[in-house]
Amino acid sequence: MTSTLNNDVADTARRLAERPERIWAAFEHAASEGRAAFIPFMTAGYPTPERFPAVALQLLEHADLLEVGLPYSDPLGDGPTIQRASEEAIEHGTSTRATLQAVKALRARTDKPIVVMTYINPVYATGPKEFMRLCVDAGVDGLILPDLPPDEDLGIRFLAAEAGLALTFLIAPTSTPERVRVVTSACTGFVYAVSVTGVTGARDGGALSEVPALIALARAHTDLPVAVGFGVKDAATARIVAVDAGADGVVVGSAFINALKAGDDLGALAAKIVSGCRK
Amino acid sequence: MQLPTYPLPDARGRYGVFGGRYVPETLIPALDTLRDAYAEAKTDPAFLSSFETLLREYVGRPSRLYLAENLTRHAGGARIYLKREDMNHTGAHKINNCLGQALLAVRMGKKRVVAETGAGQHGVATATAAALLGLECVVYMGREDIRRQALNVFRMKLLGAEVREVTSGTATLKDATNEAIRDWVTNVRGTFYILGSVVGPHPYPAMVRDFQSVIGEETKWQLQAAEGRAVPDAIIACVGGGSNAIGIFAPFAYLPEHQRPQLIGTEAAGQGVDTGFHAASVAGGKVGVLHGSMMYLLHDDEGQIQAAHSISAGLDYPGIGPEHCYYSDHNVARYVPVTDAQALSALQLLARTEGIIAALETAHAIHQAVITARELGEGKVIVVNLSGRGDKDVAEVMRLLGPGLTGPGLTGSELGDQA
Numbered sequence A: 001m002t003s004t005l006n007n008d009v010a011d012t013a014r015r016l017a018e019r020p021e022r023i024w025a026a027f028e029h030a031a032s033e034g035r036a037a038f039i040p041f042m043t044a045g046y047p048t049p050e051r052f053p054a055v056a057l058q059l060l061e062h063a064d065l066l067e068v069g070l071p072y073s074d075p076l077g078d079g080p081t082i083q084r085a086s087e088e089a090i091e092h093g094t095s096t097r098a099t100l101q102a103v104k105a106l107r108a109r110t111d112k113p114i115v116v117m118t119y120i121n122p123v124y125a126t127g128p129k130e131f132m133r134l135c136v137d138a139g140v141d142g143l144i145l146p147d148l149p150p151d152e153d154l155g156i157r158f159l160a161a162e163a164g165l166a167l168t169f170l171i172a173p174t175s176t177p178e179r180v181r182v183v184t185s186a187c188t189g190f191v192y193a194v195s196v197t198g199v200t201g202a203r204d205g206g207a208l209s210e211v212p213a214l215i216a217l218a219r220a221h222t223d224l225p226v227a228v229g230f231g232v233k234d235a236a237t238a239r240i241v242a243v244d245a246g247a248d249g250v251v252v253g254s255a256f257i258n259a260l261k262a263g264d265d266l267g268a269l270a271a272k273i274v275s276g277c278r279k
Numbered sequence B: 001m002q003l004p005t006y007p008l009p010d011a012r013g014r015y016g017v018f019g020g021r022y023v024p025e026t027l028i029p030a031l032d033t034l035r036d037a038y039a040e041a042k043t044d045p046a047f048l049s050s051f052e053t054l055l056r057e058y059v060g061r062p063s064r065l066y067l068a069e070n071l072t073r074h075a076g077g078a079r080i081y082l083k084r085e086d087m088n089h090t091g092a093h094k095i096n097n098c099l100g101q102a103l104l105a106v107r108m109g110k111k112r113v114v115a116e117t118g119a120g121q122h123g124v125a126t127a128t129a130a131a132l133l134g135l136e137c138v139v140y141m142g143r144e145d146i147r148r149q150a151l152n153v154f155r156m157k158l159l160g161a162e163v164r165e166v167t168s169g170t171a172t173l174k175d176a177t178n179e180a181i182r183d184w185v186t187n188v189r190g191t192f193y194i195l196g197s198v199v200g201p202h203p204y205p206a207m208v209r210d211f212q213s214v215i216g217e218e219t220k221w222q223l224q225a226a227e228g229r230a231v232p233d234a235i236i237a238c239v240g241g242g243s244n245a246i247g248i249f250a251p252f253a254y255l256p257e258h259q260r261p262q263l264i265g266t267e268a269a270g271q272g273v274d275t276g277f278h279a280a281s282v283a284g285g286k287v288g289v290l291h292g293s294m295m296y297l298l299h300d301d302e303g304q305i306q307a308a309h310s311i312s313a314g315l316d317y318p319g320i321g322p323e324h325c326y327y328s329d330h331n332v333a334r335y336v337p338v339t340d341a342q343a344l345s346a347l348q349l350l351a352r353t354e355g356i357i358a359a360l361e362t363a364h365a366i367h368q369a370v371i372t373a374r375e376l377g378e379g380k381v382i383v384v385n386l387s388g389r390g391d392k393d394v395a396e397v398m399r400l401l402g403p404g405l406t407g408p409g410l411t412g413s414e415l416g417d418q419a
């Protein structure tokens, strides 16, 4: 009994050490090349379940980390672009298991960290423990749950720690110093700073004026890498966030979905954004 | 006047496991501020006096507690009283809450309010409060509901509000609520979100309940005057998100069990709970999270929210407020399904027996009132919350029954149409 417990603890500790390390290494690698880490986002099963793997691999070629969206019917934090992509993905049968199978297939082709973004209801519906197990089995490194403030469910944090999954919570321009303290101290992989008061979607660079203050506030509370998302769509907006504001990572989502819709070359857009991330 | 104090929710906004604040972090500081501002207002005599004056002089409160003798005779059992929220200004209970929240918005220095609406009653009430208090007003409404409730859409426009059509998802109340929350996330610094039911993140379910509790509080003294007893044997109300029901339940719900009346909420069973076309979150749902709150919810095994269905736009919502979920789990209240067809006949029954055309939402409660009156028998007393009047539904009911009342009523194809 005692030895099983010890084995469990040792196993957990090993996984805890290993998983966020892959995320941290990705940020460090980018920093060593004088860049902010490039973190593209794509909704699983989009544009179709058949085409998603190729799209994700194309993004992975340029990425330091990949963020995969597990589609949800009522994504409160998302603007029209990701809403529609999620609706279409669900219509095409992209389930929780299908999403994680797709991630597992990617995992066989890449060593780069992959984080899954979804809302809390699909996690609860699958059962948090089973959900985490499926994530670990698929080779997921971390989770982002935008409608779960860290103080809302300590159980999720415990289970994620036990499973060795990094948890990223969000801070926003409206966050008070106290909230930034609460949120950053709950993050185990990296901190996600939301660039604007609003939902996801491509915007003008002018909307990013609150990012420097937010990053400074985060740095006062944490040593974890701080990635900025919402509203970054091209080299110019990436530069504002990475160079002017000094973010450690740049998340770009809606712009890639829009590019897919327009039939534009994802690789070319990704390369441009990476150039904007260069400090 | 005082606003009531109840033992729930706890400090974290929970009713047992239900409730909470599952929202993007952007909104957490706004919810903290709202919680504190509301707590202050609740004990401020100036705020309470403005609220009371508006309820009396503008809404026309107290609403009557009317003994429906003909309906009582028809049912042949307990005496049925109707709490006439339909006689309020704007025609439903929704205005009680809207005035409370709009006063709070003004107090907090907000210049703009947003709201979601299903039947349009909450939208109209919000637009009304905004016009009265000089606030800019945007109302989100699903495309499907805009079709069903055209008259209320025009009312909101007349009142100076902007109505924004929502086409995402199922294009009904759920999606209008998503859009209103997204607007709030985006404009949170200058905007107040006037939520229309006892749903959403804490403190909304508690705040809306408190503003609606005037319904149950009045019922106590009115029933005392009419029957010599403040507590009836049963109280019945329809449940969408659950605001009219909580308004009449909560003042009785925390009484000791032996003094507590039967509390019965009627959920929209649509075409039947086993058909998949319904909005009965307790009878046909399971625990999940929607719009910031843990509640009974219609969602599939993957956690994707399912489309609700009801003949009445105001009940067409896949969730139910967290306090009702708590009541259900702890046998404080029970929630029974009532179908579209049953509601449609109850609407006609009340019209013919009492000369009152109720809202389709309310008709769900009327159906149950007849059943409960018979079960309880003579000498007992039932209060039904007549949450709203039917003017907004007359066109839709005419479409279903035919202009000469000779139409087929609810046939399979009519229902298919709406589903």
Ligand SMILES: Cc1ncc(COP(=O)(O)O)c(C=O)c1O
Binding pocket: B092, B093, B118, B119, B120, B121, B122, B196, B197, B198, B238, B239, B240, B241, B242, B243, B244, B245, B313, B314, B315, B359, B361, B362, B387, B388, B389
């Ligand atoms: C007349 C009437 N009754 C009931 C409802 C349902 O809402 P709730 O359950 O919050 O009372 C509505 C909603 O629009 C309504 O207009």
